[in-house]
Amino acid sequence: MQPAVEFQHISKRFGAVQANRDVSFSIAQGSIHGVIGENGAGKSTLMSILYGYYRADGGKLLINGQEQDIRNSHEAIGLGIGMVHQHFMLVDNMTVLDNVMLGGEGGFRLQKNRKQVEQQLRDICQRYALDVDPLDKIEDLSVGVQQRVEILKQIYRSANILILDEPTAVLTVQETTSLFEVLRLFKEQGKTIILITHKLQEILEITDEVTVMRAGTVVGSVQTAATNKEQLAELMVGRPIETQLPRAPYAPGATVLEVKGLNLINAQQVSLLKNISFQIRAGEIVAIAGVSGNGQSELLEILSGMRLPTAGDISMQGKALPYAGRKDADGLPATFRELGIAHVPEDRLRDAVVKNFSVMMNSFLGYQKKLGKTLGWLDYKAILKNCQNLLAQFDVRPADPHLRIALLSGGNQQKVVMAREMAANPQLILVGQPTRGVDIGTIESLHARLLAMRDAGVAILLVSVELEEVRALADRILVMSGGCITGELKAEEFDATRIGLLMGGLHKH
Amino acid sequence: MNQTDLPRWATAFALPLLNLLSALLVAAGVIYLLGESPVESLGILLNSAVFNPEGLGYTLFYAATFIFTGLSVSIAMQAGLFNIGSEGQMYIGGLGLTLVVLTLDASLPGWALIPLAMLGSAAFGAAWAFLPGYLQAKRGSHVVVTTIMFNFIAASLMNYLIVSFLIPAGEQNTASRVFAASAWLPKLNGILPVLGETPLNISFILALLALVIYGIAVWRTTWGYQLRATGLNQHAAHYAGISISKTIIVTMMISGALAGLAAVNSVMGSTHYLNLNFPAGAGFIGIAIALMGRQHPVGILLSAILFGALIQGGFDLSLEKPNIPPETFIFIQGLIILFCGAMENLYAPALSALLKRKSS
Amino acid sequence: MMFDDFQFSSILVSTIRNAPVLMFAAMAGLFAERSGVVDLALEGKMLASAFVSAAVAYVTQNPWLGILAGVGVSVAIALLQGFVSITQKGNQLVAGIAINIALSGLTFVLAQFFFMQGGRTPDLGSARLFDIVLPGSEAVAGIPFLGWFYTKLIGGHSALVYLAFALIPVVHWVLYHTRFGLRLRAVGENPHAADAAGINVERTRFMAMLCAGMLCSFSGAYLSIVQSGFFLRDMSAGNGYLALTALVFGNWRPLQTALGCLMFGFFTALQVQIEGVVFPGLGKVPGSLIQMIPYVVTVVVLAGLMAKSVAPKAIGVPFVKSR
Amino acid sequence: ADPKFAVIYDAGGKFDKSFNQSASEGAERFKKETKIGFMEVQVASDTQTEQVLRNLARKKVDLIASIGFAQAQAVQNVAKEFPATKFVLIDGVAKGDNVSSVLFKEQEGSYLVGVAAAIASKSKKVGFIGGMDIPLIRNFSCGYVQGVKATDAKVEIVQNMVGTTTSAWNDPAKGGELARAQFERGVDVIFAAAGGSGMGTLQAVKEKGKLGIGVDSNQNYMHPGSMLTSMVKRVDQAIYDSFMQMKNGSWKAGVVYKGLKEGGVDWALDKDNRSVVSADMEKRVNAAKQDIINGKVKVVDFRDANKCPV
Numbered sequence A: 001m002q003p004a005v006e007f008q009h010i011s012k013r014f015g016a017v018q019a020n021r022d023v024s025f026s027i028a029q030g031s032i033h034g035v036i037g038e039n040g041a042g043k044s045t046l047m048s049i050l051y052g053y054y055r056a057d058g059g060k061l062l063i064n065g066q067e068q069d070i071r072n073s074h075e076a077i078g079l080g081i082g083m084v085h086q087h088f089m090l091v092d093n094m095t096v097l098d099n100v101m102l103g104g105e106g107g108f109r110l111q112k113n114r115k116q117v118e119q120q121l122r123d124i125c126q127r128y129a130l131d132v133d134p135l136d137k138i139e140d141l142s143v144g145v146q147q148r149v150e151i152l153k154q155i156y157r158s159a160n161i162l163i164l165d166e167p168t169a170v171l172t173v174q175e176t177t178s179l180f181e182v183l184r185l186f187k188e189q190g191k192t193i194i195l196i197t198h199k200l201q202e203i204l205e206i207t208d209e210v211t212v213m214r215a216g217t218v219v220g221s222v223q224t225a226a227t228n229k230e231q232l233a234e235l236m237v238g239r240p241i242e243t244q245l246p247r248a249p250y251a252p253g254a255t256v257l258e259v260k261g262l263n264l265i266n267a268q269q270v271s272l273l274k275n276i277s278f279q280i281r282a283g284e285i286v287a288i289a290g291v292s293g294n295g296q297s298e299l300l301e302i303l304s305g306m307r308l309p310t311a312g313d314i315s316m317q318g319k320a321l322p323y324a325g326r327k328d329a330d331g332l333p334a335t336f337r338e339l340g341i342a343h344v345p346e347d348r349l350r351d352a353v354v355k356n357f358s359v360m361m362n363s364f365l366g367y368q369k370k371l372g373k374t375l376g377w378l379d380y381k382a383i384l385k386n387c388q389n390l391l392a393q394f395d396v397r398p399a400d401p402h403l404r405i406a407l408l409s410g411g412n413q414q415k416v417v418m419a420r421e422m423a424a425n426p427q428l429i430l431v432g433q434p435t436r437g438v439d440i441g442t443i444e445s446l447h448a449r450l451l452a453m454r455d456a457g458v459a460i461l462l463v464s465v466e467l468e469e470v471r472a473l474a475d476r477i478l479v480m481s482g483g484c485i486t487g488e489l490k491a492e493e494f495d496a497t498r499i500g501l502l503m504g505g506l507h508k509h
Numbered sequence B: 001m002n003q004t005d006l007p008r009w010a011t012a013f014a015l016p017l018l019n020l021l022s023a024l025l026v027a028a029g030v031i032y033l034l035g036e037s038p039v040e041s042l043g044i045l046l047n048s049a050v051f052n053p054e055g056l057g058y059t060l061f062y063a064a065t066f067i068f069t070g071l072s073v074s075i076a077m078q079a080g081l082f083n084i085g086s087e088g089q090m091y092i093g094g095l096g097l098t099l100v101v102l103t104l105d106a107s108l109p110g111w112a113l114i115p116l117a118m119l120g121s122a123a124f125g126a127a128w129a130f131l132p133g134y135l136q137a138k139r140g141s142h143v144v145v146t147t148i149m150f151n152f153i154a155a156s157l158m159n160y161l162i163v164s165f166l167i168p169a170g171e172q173n174t175a176s177r178v179f180a181a182s183a184w185l186p187k188l189n190g191i192l193p194v195l196g197e198t199p200l201n202i203s204f205i206l207a208l209l210a211l212v213i214y215g216i217a218v219w220r221t222t223w224g225y226q227l228r229a230t231g232l233n234q235h236a237a238h239y240a241g242i243s244i245s246k247t248i249i250v251t252m253m254i255s256g257a258l259a260g261l262a263a264v265n266s267v268m269g270s271t272h273y274l275n276l277n278f279p280a281g282a283g284f285i286g287i288a289i290a291l292m293g294r295q296h297p298v299g300i301l302l303s304a305i306l307f308g309a310l311i312q313g314g315f316d317l318s319l320e321k322p323n324i325p326p327e328t329f330i331f332i333q334g335l336i337i338l339f340c341g342a343m344e345n346l347y348a349p350a351l352s353a354l355l356k357r358k359s360s
Numbered sequence C: 001m002m003f004d005d006f007q008f009s010s011i012l013v014s015t016i017r018n019a020p021v022l023m024f025a026a027m028a029g030l031f032a033e034r035s036g037v038v039d040l041a042l043e044g045k046m047l048a049s050a051f052v053s054a055a056v057a058y059v060t061q062n063p064w065l066g067i068l069a070g071v072g073v074s075v076a077i078a079l080l081q082g083f084v085s086i087t088q089k090g091n092q093l094v095a096g097i098a099i100n101i102a103l104s105g106l107t108f109v110l111a112q113f114f115f116m117q118g119g120r121t122p123d124l125g126s127a128r129l130f131d132i133v134l135p136g137s138e139a140v141a142g143i144p145f146l147g148w149f150y151t152k153l154i155g156g157h158s159a160l161v162y163l164a165f166a167l168i169p170v171v172h173w174v175l176y177h178t179r180f181g182l183r184l185r186a187v188g189e190n191p192h193a194a195d196a197a198g199i200n201v202e203r204t205r206f207m208a209m210l211c212a213g214m215l216c217s218f219s220g221a222y223l224s225i226v227q228s229g230f231f232l233r234d235m236s237a238g239n240g241y242l243a244l245t246a247l248v249f250g251n252w253r254p255l256q257t258a259l260g261c262l263m264f265g266f267f268t269a270l271q272v273q274i275e276g277v278v279f280p281g282l283g284k285v286p287g288s289l290i291q292m293i294p295y296v297v298t299v300v301v302l303a304g305l306m307a308k309s310v311a312p313k314a315i316g317v318p319f320v321k322s323r
Numbered sequence D: 001a002d003p004k005f006a007v008i009y010d011a012g013g014k015f016d017k018s019f020n021q022s023a024s025e026g027a028e029r030f031k032k033e034t035k036i037g038f039m040e041v042q043v044a045s046d047t048q049t050e051q052v053l054r055n056l057a058r059k060k061v062d063l064i065a066s067i068g069f070a071q072a073q074a075v076q077n078v079a080k081e082f083p084a085t086k087f088v089l090i091d092g093v094a095k096g097d098n099v100s101s102v103l104f105k106e107q108e109g110s111y112l113v114g115v116a117a118a119i120a121s122k123s124k125k126v127g128f129i130g131g132m133d134i135p136l137i138r139n140f141s142c143g144y145v146q147g148v149k150a151t152d153a154k155v156e157i158v159q160n161m162v163g164t165t166t167s168a169w170n171d172p173a174k175g176g177e178l179a180r181a182q183f184e185r186g187v188d189v190i191f192a193a194a195g196g197s198g199m200g201t202l203q204a205v206k207e208k209g210k211l212g213i214g215v216d217s218n219q220n221y222m223h224p225g226s227m228l229t230s231m232v233k234r235v236d237q238a239i240y241d242s243f244m245q246m247k248n249g250s251w252k253a254g255v256v257y258k259g260l261k262e263g264g265v266d267w268a269l270d271k272d273n274r275s276v277v278s279a280d281m282e283k284r285v286n287a288a289k290q291d292i293i294n295g296k297v298k299v300v301d302f303r304d305a306n307k308c309p310v
Ligand SMILES: Nc1ncnc2c1ncn2[C@@H]1O[C@H](COP(=O)(O)OP(=O)(O)OP(=O)(O)O)[C@@H](O)[C@H]1O
Pocket: A014, A015, A017, A018, A019, A037, A038, A039, A040, A041, A042, A043, A044, A045, A046, A086, A407, A408, A409, A410, A411, A437, A439, C321, C322, C323
């Protein structure tokens, strides 16, 4: 049988970066094909070429044995190719229905088809067990549901070749499981699926074959059945990966952060946080596990000074944090930082970096006041040196301080942010989803950094949806659901099933 | 296609030059259609705006005003604010300095009066920009809309104040009385007699100084860093502990103060009285200058001089060539802004292809 | 005819006459901006179309040909604007301002060149649009209120006035209930998503500019052919910027934007009526202060009543396939 | 050799259908009769005025005509520098032994058209539309109101100004709209002193079959039958006279006021408005004119005290 997709000697260059170099491999009809590789290995670029988003500088592309010159997404869609992008391609202020219809409206007047398509979508949702209401607006939906909308879109368009670029990065275990159910259904129907992920056990769980990329080239394709995690990891990174990182024995010090009776009610009068109380001591990592959207983000925002709570007391080393009596949180994060609270936010592109600044200019975001002590003068020489140090320490690639940070891969951006926050010598560091979309090599090094900080006596609050990550790092685990803390476990009590139950415990859906 | 393929000299000089030439080419076509020789016209224009010292003096005189309004628009843009209100802020700034001068010009010597009057213009300009800034920061009212409205309001207010209070009784001219000589800005032809009778005065020097301060403040200080961070990503700025509303309000006030200072050149440096509609669109030209100069001090300086030259040279040209009405130069200004400010990459593909062919 | 003397009636009629200039331009801006292209060049397109439609109407002695020519020119300028902002990915604000400045100069130069009347076209005389008298007007003219309502308020305007008001539902329909509208909004909100859905972002934006050019031309034609009867230099007199204000004011939505335009029309009419009126306690407020009313009201309403305006997310950003 | 002449128009420009245009017509007439040419320039700002005055003086122009009050200060400055050059300033006063300042008693002409308006109005409501609220325009309106009230104290006057920015002179749409608004309030005669915007007013007047009054030059020809009259301000005559005197060597510096008596202002009666001016009206307007010339009636100049008596 003809392969569904065949890449022949594909090359693509962005300025100085060779994103793909002479990439050749093929994907069998009706299979699930995994593509893995470090951040920046060129996976997304290759898929974007297949989907017509970029055009290759050289090489050939064969779809079902036919050479194709795909010039844009429209032509890709015409060839039955569908893609779920790393960042969702949805129009936030439109409904699910309109998003699905977009590009395939079936006529000039929408109204005629809206009813019909809506019914169709409801049918699909039922058939594939996708819980989506076609009339909801995207901006009101959680990421998990948005992901389902993307899938829904592809089913509606009856794509035969489906590309999924890190679809599970933001999903919970349950959501991932149900996504895989859908993918298996797809495969049964003879569709071809290309899956990019950084999570190796997903590759092992669902793919038939896997291609490994490194620095723009293919370093090997293997049958999934004939491989294992360690081998794949080594192929990817070029060295063995440590899964069990060393850590000092648990010996927490004085209480650093104490939260009592924290409540948050938003402008729509929805209660987002209910009576949250906990404490963190020096030298321990407290992890908050939970399905995203259950109040963890808001908790981080409040603790970092980006948002004001409605009620409750927070004290840092015995002293109340200075948010009382304020009308808004404008400028408050600076005060919190001075008190020794560092923050690695969940959404790094939105909050943690200024995309159009260079890496160097981002390397002191939040600490600008400290640097410009005399008359606000910024000493770029010192800043540059400091930045170069950070880049070297955290092995950021490329280690070019003058590069626009948007051009770094997600993993490397995360390293810059982490480096910056750790360099501030905080008493408490708040870390949200530190390894989202980050490759395993980088995960290993970021985890090692966090553990080193813990060992050095820093209090760490980790928010993560990855149970694997929670297990690897936490000394204590709090589980959040519906704005409440529904349970607490010690590290040695770690039990995925129990945590899963607690996560769903008070959850409404 | 990619601009980054090109060497720096090409993007910094060759492309802008090619664009300027294209604009002039179109302009030459229009001049030809109007029945005049483009080459001769260009000669007259260059001569009267650049080569003849007195003309150059006028060019720089106009440029001084444009530098201030250009800076006013630029600094707001750095914070992501599109201040269309420089015109009104300049107008009100003129009122500020006039009030100072009219009260004190009989009693104070120039060295005290002039700085005080400048303070007045900056303060009034800043005050006029405060409300749009405040409303944007605290109420989310779009600063573009409020500043446009404030331009109209300023025009009405000034019309009322000038006509009802400032015109000396029995006078026809819609202007305040003439200031005492102590309020006249020292002219540069005192130092450089070659400039002849031009109103070019110390405010040009001040404008250059303002450019330097602007450059340092925006790129070299914490404050400028916070300003730019706010302009590029408000979420990140908030995360970084920058007070967004304070930044917006302060920036708008500085922007207003700079616009207010633009009044100093024409009111205290040339006419020596406050007249109706004296800004004559300088605030709007400031927008073009900020955009064309990419909010960079050197860019602002060059565009301001270019506009000054067009006004001076165009005026002289229309004097010599009755077939070419002065409005032709408004058209040419527009063309230049279009080509140099918005189509900077027009020739990039061709140039990069040419360079590639050369190098291979 | 008692009602006729009541000034409020005249304010309403005047509002209806004032609003179309802004409405056409604001709707034009709406198309451009909902597609992600900032349209600062409304003023320029208005001027160009005002001049061309007056000139052609004068030469052919046919207002409809004038309007047609105006549409052609305004569309051509919009496409030029599109070429700069969409194809060349230039700065859209710069492009807009440049077009305004260039056309302010060019329309004068051309008018002067062709007609030698100081940047003015000759009077159009009969080559103007007539006011439409609704059927049965004579019959109801004498009836109190109804007569005024039928013959003055909704009747007795030129065709362009009716077109302007008809546009409100039409634009709403196009924007929210057609394929074009859906794509337009998508392209202005998240062009990457639209592109991924197989939509040609640039072509959609060009289409939007085409609509913008066409609608804006009516605004210019209304100025010269309906309201004035000739073209005069810079006769757009800031209306393009006011239209933009109404657009922001209306949160880029057709209905609210039209309301914004009507509000401007209303307060302009009101201001005209209360100029020179003696207020109890205040006396006669100077005319120049009365002139502020529409602008002050806008600021107050914007600051006091409205929620934050939410612009289309991709506005002003050229579509570049990159991070 | 023949003397050299120049005219400097203010921002309104040579074709403003108003006083700049009138000045240009005077100079043209002089040129036609004497075959002596003249230079002409239009300035956009007060700074430019001074620049161009100086340029012309250096070029040894003998008489420079500056049109518009905005040029007053510049003329005074440059006249001091170039004592050999002569200047004639319209609508403003500049000091200097080589400056002739010509001021018009617009209030007197306006008074006459006010009389005509009051007689012509059937609704007993007349209107005034000015460009901008400035002393010159207020003087027009003040004279107009005096004339109306003197004729019939019961006649109401509705006044509007077009705007507060320079576009106030170039906004015919607003000029027309103001007229329509005034009609709806019952006005049936409008005096428009608003430059280009006024043309919009007169256009609207014609459309609605009402009566309009033109300003500065005789604008009756624009809409024959709809124009009641025009308040003419003979800037053309002033320029023509000044040029002639220069040629003849009888030119004199100083301030001159030109009113009805001096033929500086007048109301226009010609074939274009013959049909709308009744014999009675003509008689009464001319009687008023005579009274003013005789000094029986004194029309207050608004600018004397920045106040209008009525
Ligand atoms: N539009 C672009 N402009 C410049 N460089 C780019 C662009 N897109 C990608 N790159 C660079 O190309 C390389 C490959 O990027 P790509 O996104 O394909 O990697 P990836 O394997 O998908 O990484 P990740 O796992 O982080 O998603 C990276 O170095 C990236 O910085």
